[in-house]
Amino acid sequence: MHPELEFFLEDAFSSVRPTSPHIGRVVVEPDYDITPDQTERDQLTNELVECIQEHAPRAAELASPEGWNVQVPHKYPRLAKYVRRITLHQAPTERPWVEVAPPGNWI
Numbered sequence: 001m002h003p004e005l006e007f008f009l010e011d012a013f014s015s016v017r018p019t020s021p022h023i024g025r026v027v028v029e030p031d032y033d034i035t036p037d038q039t040e041r042d043q044l045t046n047e048l049v050e051c052i053q054e055h056a057p058r059a060a061e062l063a064s065p066e067g068w069n070v071q072v073p074h075k076y077p078r079l080a081k082y083v084r085r086i087t088l089h090q091a092p093t094e095r096p097w098v099e100v101a102p103p104g105n106w107i
Helices: 005-013 038-053 059-063 077-082
Strands: 025-030 068-070 083-089 098-100
Touching: 005 025, 005 038, 005 098, 025 038, 038 077, 038 083, 077 083
Parallel strands: 025 098
Antiparallel strands: 025 083, 068 083
16 A cells, blocks of 8 residues: 555545536545556546546435445546546535545545
């Protein structure tokens, strides 16, 4: 586990603004076996936004306590490299729109 990965992802995703009024927050689970590479930061952020925009879950799916899981397509190699899971939720939070959560810490 690389100790700076969580901070790298939080910094990279802090600039991401909501892409849909129906998605209150996005929770990403990092792949802790990866070492962050600053040269991939911008492309990683772009891939996350594109991936989220490709999906249009129904309100009922977003409203469930578990949220709605997004499969990370292989066409987003940097996103697939750094993120194990993406979950979209309807309920907003006071945290940034994209939240980095360690495994087992779903909110």
